Amino acid sequence: MTLTREGIAYRVARDLTEGSYVNLGVGIPSLVPAYLPSDREIFIHNENGVLGVGPLAAPGAEDPDLVSANKEFITLLPGASVFDHAISFSMIRGGHLTHAVMGAMEVAANGDLANWRVPGQKVPGVGGAMDLAFGVQNVWIAMTHVTNKGEPKILTRCSCPLTAPRCVRRIFTDIAVIDVTPDGLMLREVARGLEPEAVRARTGAPLRVADDCREMDVPAAFNGVQLTI
Amino acid sequence: MTLTREGIAYRVARDLTEGSYVNLGVGIPSLVPAYLPSDREIFIHNENGVLGVGPLAAPGAEDPDLVSANKEFITLLPGASVFDHAISFSMIRGGHLTHAVMGAMEVAANGDLANWRVPGQKVPGVGGAMDLAFGVQNVWIAMTHVTNKGEPKILTRCSCPLTAPRCVRRIFTDIAVIDVTPDGLMLREVARGLEPEAVRARTGAPLRVADDCREMDVPAAFNGVQLTI
Amino acid sequence: MIDKTVTSCKEAVASVFDGATIMIGGFGGPGVPARLLEALREQGASHLVAIHNGGGNHDYAFGGLILDGRIRKLIASFPINQGAWAFRDRFLKGEIELELTPQGTLVERIRAAGAGLGGFYTPTAVGTELAAGKEIRNIDGREYVFETPLRADFAFIKAHRGDRLGNLNYRMAMRNFNMIMATAAKVVIAEVDQLVPVGALSHEEIHTPGIFVDRVVQAERHPRVFERPQEGRSP
Amino acid sequence: MIDKTVTSCKEAVASVFDGATIMIGGFGGPGVPARLLEALREQGASHLVAIHNGGGNHDYAFGGLILDGRIRKLIASFPINQGAWAFRDRFLKGEIELELTPQGTLVERIRAAGAGLGGFYTPTAVGTELAAGKEIRNIDGREYVFETPLRADFAFIKAHRGDRLGNLNYRMAMRNFNMIMATAAKVVIAEVDQLVPVGALSHEEIHTPGIFVDRVVQAERHPRVFERPQEGRSP
Numbered sequence: 001m002t003l004t005r006e007g008i009a010y011r012v013a014r015d016l017t018e019g020s021y022v023n024l025g026v027g028i029p030s031l032v033p034a035y036l037p038s039d040r041e042i043f044i045h046n047e048n049g050v051l052g053v054g055p056l057a058a059p060g061a062e063d064p065d066l067v068s069a070n071k072e073f074i075t076l077l078p079g080a081s082v083f084d085h086a087i088s089f090s091m092i093r094g095g096h097l098t099h100a101v102m103g104a105m106e107v108a109a110n111g112d113l114a115n116w117r118v119p120g121q122k123v124p125g126v127g128g129a130m131d132l133a134f135g136v137q138n139v140w141i142a143m144t145h146v147t148n149k150g151e152p153k154i155l156t157r158c159s160c161p162l163t164a165p166r167c168v169r170r171i172f173t174d175i176a177v178i179d180v181t182p183d184g185l186m187l188r189e190v191a192r193g194l195e196p197e198a199v200r201a202r203t204g205a206p207l208r209v210a211d212d213c214r215e216m217d218v219p220a221a222f223n224g225v226q227l228t229i
Numbered sequence: 230m231t232l233t234r235e236g237i238a239y240r241v242a243r244d245l246t247e248g249s250y251v252n253l254g255v256g257i258p259s260l261v262p263a264y265l266p267s268d269r270e271i272f273i274h275n276e277n278g279v280l281g282v283g284p285l286a287a288p289g290a291e292d293p294d295l296v297s298a299n300k301e302f303i304t305l306l307p308g309a310s311v312f313d314h315a316i317s318f319s320m321i322r323g324g325h326l327t328h329a330v331m332g333a334m335e336v337a338a339n340g341d342l343a344n345w346r347v348p349g350q351k352v353p354g355v356g357g358a359m360d361l362a363f364g365v366q367n368v369w370i371a372m373t374h375v376t377n378k379g380e381p382k383i384l385t386r387c388s389c390p391l392t393a394p395r396c397v398r399r400i401f402t403d404i405a406v407i408d409v410t411p412d413g414l415m416l417r418e419v420a421r422g423l424e425p426e427a428v429r430a431r432t433g434a435p436l437r438v439a440d441d442c443r444e445m446d447v448p449a450a451f452n453g454v455q456l457t458i
Numbered sequence: 459m460i461d462k463t464v465t466s467c468k469e470a471v472a473s474v475f476d477g478a479t480i481m482i483g484g485f486g487g488p489g490v491p492a493r494l495l496e497a498l499r500e501q502g503a504s505h506l507v508a509i510h511n512g513g514g515n516h517d518y519a520f521g522g523l524i525l526d527g528r529i530r531k532l533i534a535s536f537p538i539n540q541g542a543w544a545f546r547d548r549f550l551k552g553e554i555e556l557e558l559t560p561q562g563t564l565v566e567r568i569r570a571a572g573a574g575l576g577g578f579y580t581p582t583a584v585g586t587e588l589a590a591g592k593e594i595r596n597i598d599g600r601e602y603v604f605e606t607p608l609r610a611d612f613a614f615i616k617a618h619r620g621d622r623l624g625n626l627n628y629r630m631a632m633r634n635f636n637m638i639m640a641t642a643a644k645v646v647i648a649e650v651d652q653l654v655p656v657g658a659l660s661h662e663e664i665h666t667p668g669i670f671v672d673r674v675v676q677a678e679r680h681p682r683v684f685e686r687p688q689e690g691r692s693p
Numbered sequence: 694m695i696d697k698t699v700t701s702c703k704e705a706v707a708s709v710f711d712g713a714t715i716m717i718g719g720f721g722g723p724g725v726p727a728r729l730l731e732a733l734r735e736q737g738a739s740h741l742v743a744i745h746n747g748g749g750n751h752d753y754a755f756g757g758l759i760l761d762g763r764i765r766k767l768i769a770s771f772p773i774n775q776g777a778w779a780f781r782d783r784f785l786k787g788e789i790e791l792e793l794t795p796q797g798t799l800v801e802r803i804r805a806a807g808a809g810l811g812g813f814y815t816p817t818a819v820g821t822e823l824a825a826g827k828e829i830r831n832i833d834g835r836e837y838v839f840e841t842p843l844r845a846d847f848a849f850i851k852a853h854r855g856d857r858l859g860n861l862n863y864r865m866a867m868r869n870f871n872m873i874m875a876t877a878a879k880v881v882i883a884e885v886d887q888l889v890p891v892g893a894l895s896h897e898e899i900h901t902p903g904i905f906v907d908r909v910v911q912a913e914r915h916p917r918v919f920e921r922p923q924e925g926r927s928p
Contacts, residue, residue: 019695021904041695041858043904047561048485048634051902064487064683065618065630071486071539078892079858081899082630084637084665085485086569086808089562090876093582093809096904117587123546124558125513125538126588131562134582135809165585248460250669270460270623272669276796277720277869280667293722293918294853294865300721300774305865307657308623310664313868313900314720315573315804318797319641322574322817325669346822352781353793354748354773355823360797363817364574394820566808576814576830576837578805595811597841602811606832630896661865663897 001192002174007222008142010035012101012172014217015140016042023047023092023132025102026070028142032101043080045097047128049088052080069128092128093135100136102129104143104168106158109205111168111180113139114160126163133164145173145202152204154178154185174224175199177216184208189216191227198227230421231403234373236451239264241330241371241401243446245271252276252321252361254331255299257371261330272309274326276357278317281309298357321357322364329365331358333372333397335387338434340397340409342368343389355392362393374402374431381433383407383414403453404428406445413437418445420456427456462624463653463674467497470647470675474503474612477530481568481613481643482510482520483636489628491616491649492680495519498614504528509568509610511535511561511635513542518682521545529554533608535561560588563605565638571607572641572670579604613643617666620650621657624671625664633665640670647673697859698888698909702732705882705910709738709847712765716803716848716878717745717755718871724863726851726884727915730754733849739763744803744845746770746796746870748777753917756780764789768843770796795823798840800873806842807876807905814839848878852901855885856892859906860899868900875905882908 003011009031016022016032018040024032033055036042044053046069053068054075062073076082091097106114116129133139146152154171171178176199177189187196187209196209232240238260245251245261247269253261262284265271273282275298282297283304291302305311320326335343345358362368375381383400400407405428406418416438419428425438464470471494474480480498484490499522508529513536514521523529525544532554537545548554559567560582570578579602583589593604615636617626626648628636640646648666653676699705706729709715715733719725734757743764748771749756758764760779767789772780783789794802795817805813814837818824828839850871852861861883863871875881883901888911 045904046631048488049631051904052896063630064679065489065632067486067488067631069485076630076896079856079860079894079903080896081860081902082633082896083902084633085561085565085635086638087902089565090804090808091902091904093562093580094807094876095809096876123538123549124556125534125536126558126560127536128561130560130586130588131582134584135562162586274669275866277723278866280669281661292865293914294724294867296721296723296866298720305661308621308625308659308668309661310625310667311661311865311868312667313872314796314800314870315873316667318800319569319573320667320669322797322815323572323641324574325641352773352784353791354769354771355793355795356771357796359795359821359823360817363819364797391821566810570813573801574816575801576816576832576835578813579811581809581811597811600811628897662863 001226002224003191003218004222004224006031007218007224008172008174010222011177011216011218012140012142016099018042020098021045021051021096022099022101023097023136027103029101029103030070045091047088047092049083049085050076050080052077089131092131095135095137097136099138099140100132101140101142102132104141104153105160107141107154107168107171108158109156109185111166112158113163113168114158116163117161119160129163133167138169139167141168141171143173145175152202155204175202175227178207186210187213189214191216194227230455231453232420232447233451233453235260236447236453237371237401237403239451240406240445240447241369245328247271249327250274250280250325251328251330252326252365256332258330258332259299274320276317276321278312278314279305279309281306318360321360324364324366326365328367328369329361330369330371331361333370333382334389336370336383336397336400337387338385338414340395341387342392342397343387345392346390348389358392362396367398368396370397370400372402374404381431384433404431404456407436415439416442418443420445423456461622462672463622467493467649467675467677468500470494470673471497471501473645474498474501476503477505478503478611479507479509481610481639482508483613483615483634483639485511485634487683488630489616489632489634489636490519490683491614492519492683493677494614494647494649495523496680499523499526505530507531509533509608511564512539513537513545515541517544519680524548524554527553531555531557533557533559535559535564558588565635567605567608568642569638571609572638575607577604577606608642610643611645613639613646615640615646616649618650619652619654619659620648620674621654621659622674623656624648624668624674625659626650626666626671627659627663628665637666640666646671649675649677651679652676696857697903697907698857702728702884702910702912703735705729705908706732706736708880709733709736711738712740713738713846714742714744716845716874717743718850718869718874720746720869722918723865724851724867724869724871725754725918726849727754727918728912729849729882729884730758731915734758734761740765742766744768744843746799747774748772748780750776752779754915759783759789762788766790766792768792768794770794770799793823800870802840802843803877804873806844807873810842812839812841843877845878846880848874848881850875850881851884853885854887854889854894855883855909856889856894857909858891859883859903859909860894861885861901861906862894862898863900872901875901881906884910884912886914887911
């Protein structure tokens with residue numbers, strides 16, 4: 001059984017410990033805040049100069065001077081701060097943020113990340129993706145395990161232009177949690193009802209299975225589709 | 230007739246135009262604020278992160294969190310701002326300050342400045358002197374024309390360690406105002422009752438006399454001692 | 459008495475010349491000097507080099523300048539925001555040049571100019587195509603790419619409150635690029651929501667000291683900056 | 694619930710180890726973490742490397758640490774302030790090493806570490822003895838000297854108000870080196886005049902966001918920081 005996008009976000013949220021300072025990318029990562037345990041204080045950073053982001057602003061209650069990096073109207077939690085871009089990217093590049101959770105087009109077994117430019121894309125844009133990938137303590141990827149066409153996104157080597165080499169620490173997908181270790185990819189968790197072999201079959205790089213590899217602990221509400229091995 | 234130290238400060242103050250952003254060093258430069266024309270808005274910068282410094286704090290009214298770069302308790306004028314050292318030295322090194330007025334041990338004909346370290350001084354300290362000398366738009370020197378021993382401080386070449394090469398634009402002394410030009414030193418003004426030759430005799434570098442060289446316009450209250458040619 | 463205020467955006471941008479390099483603050487709606495940009499559209503200067511994070515929004519402000527064909531080159535990190543169709547069109551036709559730089563490198567290059575530095579080494583982009591052809595240096599076992607300062611003839615910035623001395627205060631997420639761009643251009647022009655008397659801003663809430671600012675103009679917010687999200691960002 | 698507050702300066706500095714590198718904020722009285730420094734005297738760690746603008750004042754706080762022979766090396770711009778007689782004595786006896794750096798270069802080196810940069814080029818000191826032996830590079834016709842980041846194991850800083858999340862607010866001229874040092878050490882310890890509840894500081898008046906701060910301790914100002922000018926500076 002795969003996880004839904006929300007299920008991947010839920011699983012990421014479980015791993016964010018109290019006191020984490022986290023930058024969340026668009027797509028699946030942007031769903032993470034909804035699943036953060038309410039008893040953990042975790043600070044969401046936006047590269048446009050806010051730390052301590054709360055829920056999106058309610059319609060009619062938007063502050064025009066307060067948007068997320070994704071340009072949505074946001075709110076701030078008590079204790080949140082605002083600052084300029086230089087300080088914001090000092091936080092990022094200086095290794096002060098504990099986590100960046102991003103989507104990816106490709107991740108390589110050595111931690112190489114490609115998520116900023118599809119080959120052949122006619123107009124390029126990088127934003128803060130490289131700064132985050134180079135600077136943040138723990139770069140985590142949250143994505144579907146394979147492309148829409150069923151092709152693996154976890155590969156021996158990226159074919160797309162790199163965002164940063166050797167930066168990814170952990171990969172959360174709809175079927176697995178995989179760590180990038182000095183010895184290569186290590187399967188930590190598999191989705192409910194799946195064997196490690198099913199993950200291996202959908203992974204384009206050697207995958208070792210951790211001794212304590214276990215089933216992901218995610219509520220059934222996040223079940224996606226049934227996979228045939 | 231020489232000028233007193235206050236007279237030199239008065240003469241410097243005359244040349245600071247409205248809208249100047251000025252860093253003032255210790256010694257004679259620190260006397261300048263008393264002589265700024267009240268109808269000109271001029272902003273005094275202190276490298277410890279204040280712009281818009283007012284008079285020294287009255288006894289008993291000191292704010293312990295507000296000192297000058299010289300560690301005296303100061304006040305701030307309306308419109309003054311406070312900031313950190315990084316911004317303060319961006320103002321200095323980035324060329325945003327219009328003037329730095331400093332004392333000097335030696336100034337060379339090419340604008341070389343030596344004012345941070347006496348040769349043989351056993352414990353060195355530079356503070357912000359080099360940043361100011363390298364960064365500020367107009368580096369002006371306010372000093373006595375000769376040493377206590379009567380030796381010239383304006384020289385063909387500095388013998389003390391340099392603060393910065395080729396940085397001085399104008400020199401205000403107790404007997405003259407001299408510009409540092411691409412063609413060497415140019416005498417602009419002489420103290421009351423002195424001939425250019427008297428300045429030349431006390432200057433250790435070639436000194437050209439400007440066509441419009443004139444007597445300094447400083448009130449008699451600032452008269453110092455009578456000079457014998 | 460010093461008075462850096464000017465009475466109209468038209469007057470504020472009058473001196474912009476053909477071929478000028480202009481920094482434009484803002485990220486999304488907050489801190490975008492939209493009225494100055496609209497005034498620049500009227501003013502007519504062209505062949506401009508723009509330094510801005512994104513590619514402009516739709517057909518107004520910076521997007522409008524691009525649409526009008528007034529921008530020769532853009533230095534940006536994310537010119538593919540949703541509303542940047544005018545940039546996309548011109549870029550694909552070869553009518554506008556793009557210098558793409560990571561967002562953190564962009565702001566640091568601007569800061570370097572404002573702070574009088576000659577350049578710096580950043581880890582960002584080493585081993586990627588954005589560092590291609592650039593100097594790489596190993597410092598203490600890590601590789602860095604050399605980046606140079608970015609200066610401009612003009613900076614268009616937006617603050618919340620300002621006074622006649624050029625002191626500026628920002629609300630919430632308005633600071634973004636504005637605070638840094640204010641240090642790195644020959645002529646810094648600030649559009650503010652509200653002009654206040656000197657002294658109305660406390661010493662501690664002046665975010666951009668007046669030393670960095672040349673002109674201040676009060677202007678009602680451009681209505682389109684309140685629009686719902688118009689921009690995306692990279693993952 | 695996150696709680697970065699500790700109940701005493703003693704507890705705040707307990708983990709400082711022999712040989713540690715410590716940044717110490719403050720310029721004159723404002724922003725000097727005198728209570729933390731006094732606690733460190735009690736704590737006993739030695740062979741310390743200190744990064745601080747001056748050379749300490751008389752026989753307390755940083756001056757006291759020097760007097761006690763606990764500082765192996767000082768990285769500073771102006772260790773010849775009037776009250777720095779303890780430093781002078783030890784330096785002349787060869788008991789303390791000095792790395793002298795211009796004040797603006799000092800803060801920029803600290804910032805570089807905090808901002809993740811590998812180094813930078815500054816014009817300051819080119820052609821002087823403080824650039825002797827350093828790499829000089831001509832960039833766009835001007836010469837610059839290469840400077841490297843300064844990191845520390847600990848930063849001792851002083852703010853006015855702070856909360857349990859580590860958010861800090863400074864009064865007046867307290868920011869000086871404190872804001873930058875807060876970004877460049879593994880463990881950042883803040884002495885504050887007043888602990889306030891989360892939310893008491895507005896988003897806009899938080900000068901050092903809590904992400905940079907590890908420990909916060911409330912302490913009454915050390916009485917000697919109110920003393921009349923104790924330090925001089927270079928001309």
